[in-house]
Amino acid sequence: MTDHEPRLRLHDTRTREKRDFEPLDPSCVRMYVCGPTVYGYAHIGNARPAVVFDVLFRLLEALYPRVIYARNITDIDDKILKVAKDEGVGIEVVSRRYAEAYREDMDALGVLPPTIEPWATEHVADMIGLVERLLESGHAYRADGHVMFSVESFDRYGELSGRTTEELLAGARVEVAEYKKNPADFVLWKPSTPDQAGWDSPFGRGRPGWHLECSSMIEKHLGTTIDIHGGGTDLVFPHHENENAQSRCVHGGAAFVRYWLHNGFLSIDHQKMSKSLGNILTVRDLRERIPPEAIRFILLRTHYRAPLEWNDEVVEDGIRSLERLYGALRDLEGIEASHNTPRSTVVEALEDDLNTPRAISELYQIAKETHQTGADLPRLKGELLASAKLLGLLSEPAETFFQQRSSGGVDAERIEALIAERAQARRNKDWSRADQIRDELDAMGVLLEDKDGTTRWRIQR
Ligand code: AMP
Ligand code: ZN
Numbered sequence: 001m002t003d004h005e006p007r008l009r010l011h012d013t014r015t016r017e018k019r020d021f022e023p024l025d026p027s028c029v030r031m032y033v034c035g036p037t038v039y040g041y042a043h044i045g046n047a048r049p050a051v052v053f054d055v056l057f058r059l060l061e062a063l064y065p066r067v068i069y070a071r072n073i074t075d076i077d078d079k080i081l082k083v084a085k086d087e088g089v090g091i092e093v094v095s096r097r098y099a100e101a102y103r104e105d106m107d108a109l110g111v112l113p114p115t116i117e118p119w120a121t122e123h124v125a126d127m128i129g130l131v132e133r134l135l136e137s138g139h140a141y142r143a144d145g146h147v148m149f150s151v152e153s154f155d156r157y158g159e160l161s162g163r164t165t166e167e168l169l170a171g172a173r174v175e176v177a178e179y180k181k182n183p184a185d186f187v188l189w190k191p192s193t194p195d196q197a198g199w200d201s202p203f204g205r206g207r208p209g210w211h212l213e214c215s216s217m218i219e220k221h222l223g224t225t226i227d228i229h230g231g232g233t234d235l236v237f238p239h240h241e242n243e244n245a246q247s248r249c250v251h252g253g254a255a256f257v258r259y260w261l262h263n264g265f266l267s268i269d270h271q272k273m274s275k276s277l278g279n280i281l282t283v284r285d286l287r288e289r290i291p292p293e294a295i296r297f298i299l300l301r302t303h304y305r306a307p308l309e310w311n312d313e314v315v316e317d318g319i320r321s322l323e324r325l326y327g328a329l330r331d332l333e334g335i336e337a338s339h340n341t342p343r344s345t346v347v348e349a350l351e352d353d354l355n356t357p358r359a360i361s362e363l364y365q366i367a368k369e370t371h372q373t374g375a376d377l378p379r380l381k382g383e384l385l386a387s388a389k390l391l392g393l394l395s396e397p398a399e400t401f402f403q404q405r406s407s408g409g410v411d412a413e414r415i416e417a418l419i420a421e422r423a424q425a426r427r428n429k430d431w432s433r434a435d436q437i438r439d440e441l442d443a444m445g446v447l448l449e450d451k452d453g454t455t456r457w458r459i460q461r
Contacts, residue, residue: 004344006063008351010228011305013236013260014160018353021259023227028066031057031228032218034235035117037074038098039083041282042105044295044310045232045266045273051296051392052263052304052354053230054111058390059350062342070221071114072214073099075121076207081196087432091197092121097433105283108292110392116221120213127208127216128201130250131188139249143179145191147203151184154245160260161237186242188212211242218247229257233264266299266308281310288444290319291404293395297322300356300391323405325388328367330398332381339382346387356391363388415446419455 008021023029033053036042042050053071060067075095084091103113120127131147134140139153151157158164176183187209192198198205208216218226224247231240240260247256265272268279286295298318302308343366349358366384369375388394422437441448441457449456 004063004347006351007348008059008063009353010259010261011353012258013262014162014257016162019259021227023064024225024258026064028068029060029064029228030222030226031060031067031069031230032214032222032226033069033071033114033229034214034231034239035071035073036099036102037077037079038095038102039077039079040098041284042102043273044268044281044283044286044299047105047109047283047295048266048299048304048308049230049232049263050106050111051109051299052356053261055300055350055356055391056228056230056261056354057112057114058392059347059354062347062390063351068116068222069114070116070118070217072217073102073117073119074210074213075099075119076124076197076213077210084197085195095119095121101284105287108287109283109296110293110395112392118217118221120208120217123213123216123220124199124208126220127212128189128199130212130216130219130246131208132202133250134188134246137249139246140188141181142203143181144177145204145206146179146187147189148180148185149188149242149246149249150181151186151245152182154249156248157184157245158241160241160244163237186211186238188246211239212246214239215243215246215250218243219250224251225255226257228259228261230261230263233262236260236262261304263304264302264307266310268310270309270311282443284440285443290315291322291401293393293401294319294322296392297360300393301360303357304354322393323402325363325367325394326398326401328370329381329384329394330402332370332377332384333398335377335381337382337385338376338378340386341383342387342390343383346390350390359387359391360393363391363393415441415444415457419448419457423455 006021009018010021011018031053033049036046050071057067057069073095075091080091080094084094087094131140134149135142135147140147140149189201189203189206189208189212191204191206196207198207229240244256248254267273268281271277271279273280283295294315298310298314299308301318301321343362345365346359346362349355349362352358363384366380366387370377370380370384385394418437418441422434425431425433425437438448446457
């Protein structure tokens, strides 16, 4: 925490304006961000909210005495059920595998672990309790084995996305099932077939709806009203609109979220990332090709609410720019930093609705000043490092960064570890995992040669 008086302003999706940030309890700020649905590797778009809200977390920690940041793991979802079924394994095998991969990827991007990481499967009893309370208070009804939320029971439905129920329906593909009283009603609990993952409940064996998972984990870990709720802009409707409806109804109308923050979408070569276009870039593949910190740097060079375009040019330019910053740090080698607080202009840029592009340009300003005659180098070095730390940048010694660059980014240790893991998967007859690892190595440009029970590798240029 700095001695700086906080002057944070955040853009709230609900009111559509930048507002002064006033936490409910200034001694403890509470933030929740929807985490990954763990059925596959995180792509570069998924990394955007993780990195953006990591910077907000760092800033809040610098401004307030205490911050509780919860980012969940969505490990109950039909997409996970499908992968598990295709592989013939339990859902926990799939979710653990990809949650672990997510942690590794985010760690490589310098994303700090959140204060709390709740898993949906560990909160099913709380979710059932929440459904029961919604039923008792007349906000939900049972129909055809499901429990549905009744949007008509909440007259503020649409308050977040700012649209009427009719507009919401027209803009989203909402499943119109016969048992719904209103086509906009959504699932709180749905039945599972005997071969599907499910939990016993007073409404039959089944599983919770996705929106309910977050409402329940928020209530449990952060309470009735939280300060900040974040996620990608695609989550505004229906996910966050529905979380809001459930949570407010179960708390007798009490405020749920004081500031809703949403990051803009990332596109690749001006196209949406999609399986059918074959342009999904996973963090896993990318970090083999470019320095992970450069990925973070590129994500932060654009303001979080703006769309972000990812292409080769943007990547090359990002790497070169980060190298310039590390170059300035290398020139300060041997200088003992005398100062350990970020420059006020960097803090002010971030306080202005997380203006990371402006904060980064301030880092260049500090770097520039190091070349002026008579510069106070120990002080500038300290300011540069402390300011960059707020953004999670310049996290390595300059020497390490440049060494990795000159070795072409080949991480032999990681390749060997993956080969060993593949051999183990084959011994376990886990063919899908073995194939996955081979694909991963393939994407890294590693060519495998299996001969006489051993595997050799080389880099394909
Ligand atoms: P999911 O794992 O699909 O639940 O998504 C995790 C997070 O990534 C959510 O906050 C999404 O809004 C966000 N997200 C997904 N795709 C993109 C994208 N292309 N650009 C920015 N954010 C995204
Ligand atoms: Zn959520």
